[in-house]
Every structure is written in structure tokens, then in C-alpha cells.
Amino acid sequence: MNEINRKATQKLGFATNIGEAYKLCDFKPAYGYLFPELVEGYDFWGHGDIDVIFGDIRQFITDEVLENHELVNVRHDFISGYFLLLENNEKMNTLFMRSKDYRKVLSSSIHYCFDETNFQWGEFTDLNTYPKRKHEVESMMHLVKRLEKNNELKTYFDFHVIEGLPGRLKWEKGKLFYKNAYEIMLYHMIYFKKVFKPKNVPDPLPDVFSISPTRIYHH
Numbered sequence: 584m585n586e587i588n589r590k591a592t593q594k595l596g597f598a599t600n601i602g603e604a605y606k607l608c609d610f611k612p613a614y615g616y617l618f619p620e621l622v623e624g625y626d627f628w629g630h631g632d633i634d635v636i637f638g639d640i641r642q643f644i645t646d647e648v649l650e651n652h653e654l655v656n657v658r659h660d661f662i663s664g665y666f667l668l669l670e671n672n673e674k675m676n677t678l679f680m681r682s683k684d685y686r687k688v689l690s691s692s693i694h695y696c697f698d699e700t701n702f703q704w705g706e707f708t709d710l711n712t713y714p715k716r717k718h719e720v721e722s723m724m725h726l727v728k729r730l731e732k733n734n735e736l737k738t739y740f741d742f743h744v745i746e747g748l749p750g751r752l753k754w755e756k757g758k759l760f761y762k763n764a765y766e767i768m769l770y771h772m773i774y775f776k777k778v779f780k781p782k783n784v785p786d787p788l789p790d791v792f793s794i795s796p797t798r799i800y801h802h
Contacts, residue, residue: 608694640769667698707724713732
């Protein structure tokens with residue numbers, strides 16, 4: 584974290600304050616700008632989380648999607664910090680700077696949920712619009728909605744994920760299915776990781792495994 588602090592402070596031109604690992608979430612939208620050497624040569628770059636089981640990403644994020652959008656999201660209602668793609672160019676790599684509050688966010692040790700909604704998930708879910716309730720900082724989702732309204736950004740929002748504890752999930756040779764009927768792109772284990780504590784992880788991973796509300800088991 585000290586190394587990232589030094590790098591961010593040097594690149595941004597003001598002192599950043601990463602006091603704990605969770606604060607890194609606020610820096611996700613800036614990674615393309617902070618680490619250009621890591622994204623050089625790629626058409627898109629992205630940020631995500633480690634509590635994710637992926638299915639067949641390219642089944643959903645097709646060439647057509649990438650060719651026609653600058654920002655690609657896998658929820659229909661708000662930005663999913665656990666999987667977001669941005670076109671690799673100056674406009675998108677500096678998009679976070681168009682938030683009027685980015686300096687406040689990145690110079691503070693407080694976690695603002697800047698990569699998503701400034702903790703206003705419910706308002707975007709209920710209204711699917713720019714929240715009317717006052718927000719402390721202009722998060723990436725608030726920024727994206729503002730730019731969308733002005734036709735300044737080509738965005739992709741669709742629902743390709745499952746969260747919660749649904750059970751009836753099956754991973755088979757790189758593809759992920761729900762109820763053996765619906766293919767999904769990823770399962771975000773935001774709650775599942777709190778109830779599932781694996782004792783033994785098979786190595787190599789099996790070609791097929793299932794996910795119940797409480798555990799993962801292989802066939």
C-alpha cells in the first residue's frame with residue numbers, strides 16, 4: 584500500500600492516503616491512469632474483486648459490445664465494482680477526474696465507495712436514474728449518469744450476474760449455469776463467502792462443480 588501511495592501521489596500531483604486495503608476500492612477507476620505500463624497494448628482494461636466465480640465472459644462481452652461501448656458493466660442498475668471494463672484511451676483512463684470530488688476522495692483515508700455509488704445502491708436500484716437524495720461525493724455512477732444524460736459517454740448496462748445465496752448454480756468446463764437453464768457470466772460471492780469456509784480445495788479443480796446456498800461440492 585505504501586508503494587501505491589507513493590505512485591499515486593506522484594502521478595496525481597497531490598498526497599493520497601491509503602490507510603487500509605479497503606480504501607483501494609476508491610482507486611479502482613484510476614488504475615488505468617496510475618499504471619499505464621500494465622494496460623499498454625490492450626483495447627480495454629478493467630477492475631474487479633477476488634470473490635468472484637467466472638463463467639464464459641466472452642459469451643456476454645462480445646466483440647459487438649466492445650466495439651460499440653466505452654464502459655462495459657454487468658449490472659443493469661449501477662456500476663459493479665467487482666467487474667467493470669473501460670476502453671483503454673485517455674478519455675476513459677482519466678474519466679475519474681471528471682468527478683468534481685475525485686481529489687477529496689483520493690486524498691482522504693475515508694472509504695467513499697467511489698468506484699460504485701457512494702453507498703447509494705438502493706436509490707439506483709429503485710429508480711434506475713440519478714438519485715434525488717444528496718450524496719456526499721460524486722461517485723463513478725453519479726458521474727456516468729451525468730455524462731450519459733449529456734450524450735458524452737457510450738455505456739453498456741445489462742444484468743449478467745448472480746449475487747446473494749441462490750444455490751442451484753453449476754460450473755461446467757468454463758460455463759456457469761443457474762437452475763441448469765440460464766447461463767450467467769459470473770457469481771459474486773459477497774454473502775456466500777461469509778457462510779462457506781472450505782477445508783479442502785481440490786487440486787486440480789474439477790471440470791464440474793455445484794454451488795448450494797452454503798457450500799461448493801464437486802461431482
